[in-house]
Amino acid sequence: MTKKAMWAEVLIFLLFIFGFFIANLIVPDREMSEQENKYLQQLPKFSFDALFDKTFTKEFESYTTDQFVLRDEWITLKAASELALGKRENNDVSYGEDQTLIEAFDAPEQSLLDTNMGYVNQLVQNTEADVYLALIPGKSEIWADRLPSLTPNDSEEELIEYCYGLSGANNVDILGALREHAGEYIYYRTDHHWTSLGAYYGYSALGEAMGLDVPALESYTDRRVVSDSFYGTTWSSSGFSWVKPDSMEIFVDAPEGLEITSYPQGSPIEGKLYDESKLSVKDKYSMFMGGNCPLHEIVTGNDGPSLLIIRDSYTDSLIPFLLEDFSEIHVIDLRYYRMSVADYIAEHGFDSVLVAYSVDTFCSDGNLFLLGM
Helix, strand or coil: CCHHHHHHHHHHHHHHHHHHHHHHHHCCCCCEECCCCEECCCCCCCCHHHHHCCHHHHHHHHHHHHCCCCHHHHHHHHHHHHHHCCCCEECCEEEEHHHEEECCCCCCCHHHHHHHHHHHHHHHHHCCCEEEEEEECCHHHHCHHHCCCCCCCCCHHHHHHHHHHHCCCEEECHHHHHHHCCCCCCECCCCCCECHHHHHHHHHHHHHHHCCCCCCHHHCCCCEEEEEEECCHHHHHHCCCCCCCEEEEECCCCCCCCEEEECCCCCCEECCCECHHHHHCCCHHHHECCCCCCEEEEECCCCCCEEEEEECHHHHHCHHHHHHHCCEEEEECCCCCCCCHHHHHHHHCCCEEEEEEEHHHHHHCCCHHHHHC
16 A cells, blocks of 8 residues: 555545534534434533532433434444344344334243232232233234244243233233234334234234123224324334334224323323324324323213223223223323322222233333232
8 A cells, every 4th residue: 555545544534533523513412313212312511520420421421422413324324234244133123024123022030920910919809890911912922933033032922821820810812812813914013012903903802801792893994094104112223214114093083972081290181092193203103092191081971881901002002992892991001100009999999900011011010019009
């Protein structure tokens, strides 16, 4: 290599480094990454206390990483590079068949399952209502054949069987219902939730367990697509930004006379079965019931028993199918609801209680102890 060529390489390298340095100074900081669906670290405030306890340096390191110019494009480039090298996984997300993005399941310690099932059984003992337990498998179980070969992936089926073996509740076979329809569009490819079609099959399993009259799929004549540009949370963390989006549909329009009271901040507001304004934001799944909320109280206007659902966000797209079966449906999210569940059940005198969780959330939610209170 000649000296001229060597100096040219050095100059290009310095221009590259200096260019990005200047760009990072000029480009305004972003508050949120739509692609990653997360808030980005802002410039931390300097103080000697923060410097000496290392808070400032830790936050500043996060700031420089989050605010690096063209961050989203670099993440995509990294993911594409991993694929080019034959590695079909990035940021713990596998790039599966038909552009399906899947996070493999990592089973927890058995002691955690014993503890959480103990809380469920305490709920059964503390109420006279019929208690049902529905553990909802993720696509890493039902669509395991879409994972790249040799991907480590623990069995959710074994976990569900173990928990149901300990259960004093009425167990709902969501797994069997979904497995029967594994070839259909029952999960979003870019998100961890089931689709409305998957929720319908979950409803059919629940109906079998509870003795409900479940309408045939073809009877839902109001079924319609509300978005064809949905990118979910799995897509946000994966870096595989080029995959095709999901479509979202609803099967049941909000009936006349439906009353929903929601308590997002503790005070009541008028709730919505579908908040279609959410279709214009990144988190489109929050269209169902308006997203995460501590408590919803739903009065359907129909005759029938009352139901309390203790749940995670999978249930938001299940609720529309249940409206014809119950006079009242109350919905509690233990991640945000901090009052006594037993007291709430006693106050309202529910006929049935449904504990419905995705397997992944059931293994990770640290608030299930509230079931025993």
